[in-house]
Amino acid sequence: MSPEHRSPILRNALAIGAATGAYALSFGALSVAAGLTVPQTVALSLLMFTGGSQFALVLTLGAGGGWVPASGSAALLGFRNAFYGLRIAELLGRPRGWRRLLTAQFTIDETTAMALGQEEPAASRYAFWATGLSVYVLWGAGTLAGALGAQLLPDPRALGLDAAAPAAFLALLAPRLRGREPWLVAALAVAVALLLVPVVPAGVPVLVAGLVAVAVGLRGTP
Amino acid sequence: MSIWLAVGLGTLACYLAKLAGLSLPARVLERPRVRHIAALLPIALLAALTALQTVSTGSRLVIDARLAGVAAGAVALLLRAPFIVVVAVAAGTAALIRVLN
Numbered sequence: 001m002s003p004e005h006r007s008p009i010l011r012n013a014l015a016i017g018a019a020t021g022a023y024a025l026s027f028g029a030l031s032v033a034a035g036l037t038v039p040q041t042v043a044l045s046l047l048m049f050t051g052g053s054q055f056a057l058v059l060t061l062g063a064g065g066g067w068v069p070a071s072g073s074a075a076l077l078g079f080r081n082a083f084y085g086l087r088i089a090e091l092l093g094r095p096r097g098w099r100r101l102l103t104a105q106f107t108i109d110e111t112t113a114m115a116l117g118q119e120e121p122a123a124s125r126y127a128f129w130a131t132g133l134s135v136y137v138l139w140g141a142g143t144l145a146g147a148l149g150a151q152l153l154p155d156p157r158a159l160g161l162d163a164a165a166p167a168a169f170l171a172l173l174a175p176r177l178r179g180r181e182p183w184l185v186a187a188l189a190v191a192v193a194l195l196l197v198p199v200v201p202a203g204v205p206v207l208v209a210g211l212v213a214v215a216v217g218l219r220g221t222p
Numbered sequence: 223m224s225i226w227l228a229v230g231l232g233t234l235a236c237y238l239a240k241l242a243g244l245s246l247p248a249r250v251l252e253r254p255r256v257r258h259i260a261a262l263l264p265i266a267l268l269a270a271l272t273a274l275q276t277v278s279t280g281s282r283l284v285i286d287a288r289l290a291g292v293a294a295g296a297v298a299l300l301l302r303a304p305f306i307v308v309v310a311v312a313a314g315t316a317a318l319i320r321v322l323n
Contacts, residue, residue: 163288173265
């Protein structure tokens, strides 16, 4: 790959890392506020390394849930990464051995979206690792800063960080909404998830929304 | 102690999910149906996560400054703003509305 092809990918990777780093500040602060220690909070970001699951885990613990619902909701929310893994395995030529173990750790929303957005395999591989390293470092650093600054930082809501999170998801979603079927799936998923919010435990509406994709995919595939 | 247990078990489950996706046999991936579903899944999940994080808190649906923030972010997206600008516009709008209130 030529440097002209690499530099826009690297720019995007750093921008995504910076955005998730800012998001990590609020995760670190919210986690400590929920009763986790700084080492526990940072361990989640370095080891679990999948934002939605981390939020689900600390917010469940903070709401008084025990280790069963806390780890269960994190697992349910993290299950989507298995399907990102399917795409990454295609794009990165099915890595083996230790390389597969490392690739697995970096298989998250941001790296999958960036790898999928490229037009050739070499660019996908570069985008995956550039985004993975950028997000890993800045997600970890942001978490540590947020956890340490939890007492000093004003209410994350006052900074609008709770609106930044869904906007980031929307920005990842928007490029996929081309054609009638993606719009249909997105609309159905939103409707199902919101209807379920009051009646099922946190984390479950997202999973059921995933079933919408499975149902449409089963019906619509020739 | 039970917090470390939650951290450990949750981490293990999340890692195994990631690894399972990378480790399934190639013939599973080559089925058009699996390919189609795998392409639609992120759309459904990202759409649901966007909606849930915008208008829900715990098990309640809540309309607050987040909705205006995300709407402003959506406008920025339509104007082809870069990722970081979209996120900043959303956060800034929500923060501004809270200050004005």
